[in-house]
Amino acid sequence: MRPAQLSSVASARRAFAVSVGKAVRDGSRRLGRGDGSAAPGAVAMAIDPGTLAGLAAEIPNRAVLVTGSNGKGTTCRMLAAVMRAAGLHPILNREGSNQLSGLATTLVASSGLSGHLPADDRAIGLFEVDEGSFPGIARQIARPRALVFTNVFRDQLDRYMEPAYLTSMLERAMQGLPADATLVLNADDPRVAHLAPGLDNPRLYFGFQDTGLARDGADPTSDFPRCPRCGGELSYRCVFYAHLGHWACHSCGLARPEPQVRLAKIDLLGSASSRVQAATPSAEVVLEIPLPGLYNAYNAAAALAAAAACRLPERAFPAMERVTPSSLRMERVEVAGHSVYLTLAKNANGYTEVLRAVLSDGQPRRIMLGLNDCEGKQPDTSWIWDVDFDSLCGLIPSPVLTGNRAHELAVRLKYAGWLGTTKATTLTAEPDPVRAFQLALARTPAGEPLWLVSTSIVLQQVRRWLRQQGLVREVWQDQDRRAGARP
Numbered sequence: 001m002r003p004a005q006l007s008s009v010a011s012a013r014r015a016f017a018v019s020v021g022k023a024v025r026d027g028s029r030r031l032g033r034g035d036g037s038a039a040p041g042a043v044a045m046a047i048d049p050g051t052l053a054g055l056a057a058e059i060p061n062r063a064v065l066v067t068g069s070n071g072k073g074t075t076c077r078m079l080a081a082v083m084r085a086a087g088l089h090p091i092l093n094r095e096g097s098n099q100l101s102g103l104a105t106t107l108v109a110s111s112g113l114s115g116h117l118p119a120d121d122r123a124i125g126l127f128e129v130d131e132g133s134f135p136g137i138a139r140q141i142a143r144p145r146a147l148v149f150t151n152v153f154r155d156q157l158d159r160y161m162e163p164a165y166l167t168s169m170l171e172r173a174m175q176g177l178p179a180d181a182t183l184v185l186n187a188d189d190p191r192v193a194h195l196a197p198g199l200d201n202p203r204l205y206f207g208f209q210d211t212g213l214a215r216d217g218a219d220p221t222s223d224f225p226r227c228p229r230c231g232g233e234l235s236y237r238c239v240f241y242a243h244l245g246h247w248a249c250h251s252c253g254l255a256r257p258e259p260q261v262r263l264a265k266i267d268l269l270g271s272a273s274s275r276v277q278a279a280t281p282s283a284e285v286v287l288e289i290p291l292p293g294l295y296n297a298y299n300a301a302a303a304l305a306a307a308a309a310c311r312l313p314e315r316a317f318p319a320m321e322r323v324t325p326s327s328l329r330m331e332r333v334e335v336a337g338h339s340v341y342l343t344l345a346k347n348a349n350g351y352t353e354v355l356r357a358v359l360s361d362g363q364p365r366r367i368m369l370g371l372n373d374c375e376g377k378q379p380d381t382s383w384i385w386d387v388d389f390d391s392l393c394g395l396i397p398s399p400v401l402t403g404n405r406a407h408e409l410a411v412r413l414k415y416a417g418w419l420g421t422t423k424a425t426t427l428t429a430e431p432d433p434v435r436a437f438q439l440a441l442a443r444t445p446a447g448e449p450l451w452l453v454s455t456s457i458v459l460q461q462v463r464r465w466l467r468q469q470g471l472v473r474e475v476w477q478d479q480d481r482r483a484g485a486r487p
């Protein structure tokens with residue numbers, strides 16, 4: 001299928017833009033300057049601003065966009081596995097390359113020198129979209145098949161401002177959606193469930209039905225959102241974590257919608273996996289997901305709901321059981337007889353839920369904790385004070401703290417009681433990530449695993465060191481290998 005034909009001049013310009021973009025990508029890889037995940041798209045768009053929109057319009061099965069504060073990348077990986085098992089060929093953007101130029105790079109890389117995507121009637125777009133970039137991307141990818149909204153947490157206040165600002169920005173951007181694009185929404189998140197109420201688009205909700213893992217009372221990490229319709233106070237029948245749960249507003253009567261895709265039973269199987277029993281409109285399925293924690297159960301629910309929205313066959317759902325963690329998302333590396341898990345945590349909710357997942361069975365574990373700012377780009381690390389370290393006191397023996405804000409992290413842990421008299425713990429702050437990693441590794445008893453939970457720069461520095469030791473490959477090499485995978 002080819003949409004509106006370009007004039008010969010426009011067609012030549014598109015081919016030129018794609019060719020230059022591909023050359024930039026190849027060049028940056030050959031020179032060892034990373035994967036060239038943004039520059040090729042940016043260059044192509046500078047030559048032909050219609051590149052992204054034009055190439056996206058060529059995808060025969062349209063595209064699914066996945067956005068929200070946390071869980072976008074993992075949801076995409078799970079959904080990609082289901083799509084492949086259903087016989088589709090998803091075109092995926094590289095994890096983290098979720099802004100406009102990253103998406104353009106993905107499509108440029110997938111295109112031929114003619115400036116077109118290869119003819120493939122099984123191709124479907126599957127794009128992780130940075131929530132702050134959603135308006136710009138929604139203008140380019142004009143006919144999405146489905147939009148998945150995972151959740152909205154306070155995240156990078158210096159970029160996205162308050163959640164209410166973010167949701168209103170998303171709603172404005174959704175006004176131009178085609179009427180048949182399905183909205184796949186987290187029913188348990190009041191900020192997401194009631195997005196853009198004026199739109200008549202089909203809505204498919206996902207959520208937890210199993211209240212067995214609900215908390216006793218409110219979660220200290222909640223920022224207590226108000227009713228999205230009237231601004232009244234929300235009450236909860238149960239809370240899973242943060243502000244996610246079975247909610248209702250007593251002022252106006254708005255309540256959590258009944259989800260069509262429900263997790264009826266969730267079993268957290270230690271620090272590595274979970275089993276979920278799910279019901280979709282067409283099937284009931286039990287899946288063992290090789291990822292831990294309630295947050296990954298939400299990612300599985302989101303992926304199942306998106307699969308249902310795309311009418312993928314239920315026989316393809318078990319492909320989610322074979323999903324592997326992406327780079328820096330509980331990515332496992334074997335180092336000197338230890339399994340080391342590299343785990344990105346970049347906001348208060350993510351940091352809390354990762355630690356809760358690793359420590360879910362109440363057993364102490366070796367974890368190195370990191371915190372860094374982004375040298376002027378994202379200077380704000382005040383969110384570390386909203387992480388629930390208090391309830392995990394005593395579960396991480398003698399942690400090593402690292403990153404250029406390691407000492408701020410130490411102060412935070414002191415106030416969380418980690419230096420208290422009953423659960424005496426020693427804290428070691430070593431700002432240099434590689435030295436800290438070596439120290440943490442030396443302190444970890446033989447054969448025991450070590451987790452690194454941190455913001456990104458620390459993890460990138462440790463990963464670079466691991467690559468120099470020949471223990472991991474370049475992220476883009478791994479992703480290219482997986483992108484080429486077929487079931």
Ligand SMILES: [Zn+2]
Pocket residue numbers: 227228229230231232249250251252253254
């Ligand atoms: Zn209300």
